[in-house]
Amino acid sequence: MENKEELLSNLYTVRQGLIFIYEKQISLTELENAKRKTILIQEELVNSFGDGTKPVSENLLKWSFYAVLMGALGNIAKFLFLGLWGEGNVRELFWYLVASAVLVFLIQKKMRQHQGSWIGLGIFISLFIVLTTPLNTIYIAIKSFMSIDILAAIVFSIISVVVVAVSLILGNLFYPRWVSFINQLIDEENRKRIEDNEMRVEEYNRQIKRNEEIAREKEQCELELNQATQVLSVFGQGWYPKDYYFMDAVDFFIASLENFKADNIKELVNLYDDTQYKATQLAYQEEMLRLQQDQFINSQKMVELLRYNNYMQAMQIGQLEAIRINTAEAASYLKNLRVQEVHNHYYN
Incomplete structure (x- = not known):
């Protein structure tokens, strides 16, 4: 990075991509809950087809x-x-x-x-x-x-x-x-x-059709999510640390840079680790995995946990290298993603 202004601009671009990924992960959580609900309803309906009684002499x-x-x-x-x-x-x-x-x-x-x-x-x-x-x-x-x-x-x-x-x-x-x-x-x-x-x-039959619709929505959501992740990987190649592609980290980096607590990405990473937010991230990721195993995922809790989820780590190397665009094209793609603004209330 040539200077702090360019670093800050690029961090905001990374944040734009992470917000999009964050929103898609929330959508996937809601779709997964909807899928589990349809499956549960189907099981209840199957059980209700017979009255379960035996013939009487x-x-x-x-x-x-x-x-x-x-x-x-x-x-x-x-x-x-x-x-x-x-x-x-x-x-x-x-x-x-x-x-x-x-x-x-x-x-x-x-x-x-x-x-x-x-x-x-x-x-x-x-x-x-x-x-x-x-x-x-x-x-x-x-x-x-x-x-x-x-x-x-x-x-x-x-x-x-x-x-x-x-x-x-x-x-x-x-x-x-x-x-x-x-x-x-x-x-x-x-x-x-x-x-x-x-x-x-x-x-x-209606629940089966709904389940099929959910599967198609999930497939499209995952496609957009993976594409954004690939582009973000291209954009951050060579300057952004791969273990810090999650909302909490980039918000911390932006706030620290704007408040003159660090001057470059290395100092930002060290400062983040020194404040033990990295340990918090690992704990939240473990909690998120436990949450996903519940019959119905607590969507409100998942929103909080996803701030610490590095979706990039879940992607295979081959998937991240599948896209062929340059850094400028990646930056343009990320800046034009339609996202809801997620304000930083953590490090201001």
Whole structure:
């Protein structure tokens, strides 16, 4: 460099190129976030295409339906039998019937293949509650026969047979109608599921197209970024230190030169290193690499970190030497780049 004025002018030209690179890197960060978002949406949509449930044994649900009737009739029979001696418990009958209604509700949920482990658990608990009385009645009948209590054995046997027989008769009568009603509900849910899936497929395809658009935008952005980097390499060849092509360093160089803290590029580099900003740059570059591994990159934090990123170091030597222009052409190219002015608030 012939003098400080020429050095300062060239530093501003380098800064122009670095601002352009800085802006393109920010654009790439935003595009990468958009890409990761589309991929995440696609994965969520794929997972939502199926409801994830397994087929339910129809026989199991059929006998559960019979158990509902047996439980309800058994408790009604118990209430009426005890009522003959004035000991019928209305509250107990009410809660047993509520348990029967809950069991019916849970069975239809299971038949419609709704998700939720609580449904299976609820069916098990409800079955246990509603079958307590009829199973206990059968147990008393058997115990009475074994103890040769003929009267009790006959009474409880008759009650047990009536409860089981009526449950089977009513079950055969109403189960097909109940299944038909449930199937109508299932058909309606399937129609909604198909409509939802069609909408999901449409959204999935839209996300694929968006991902393709992002890929094209990234390709163009990287092309412009690499071209600017190549030109900047040509312009700085022989006078600008290759390890200091980042915003924080050039801002420091310009501010130090304007404030008469140094007279040439060597003094500027030494001054920068002496103030330990170089150590800060290395730490920020490590943090930036960690940030890029996150599911979504913190764009605001990345803007700060990119001030310390030397994109030139990420380029291969062959890429930097691929362009064939002279220094004057490189200077003209850099000065005519369209950039947003990034004011130096760090070293003024």
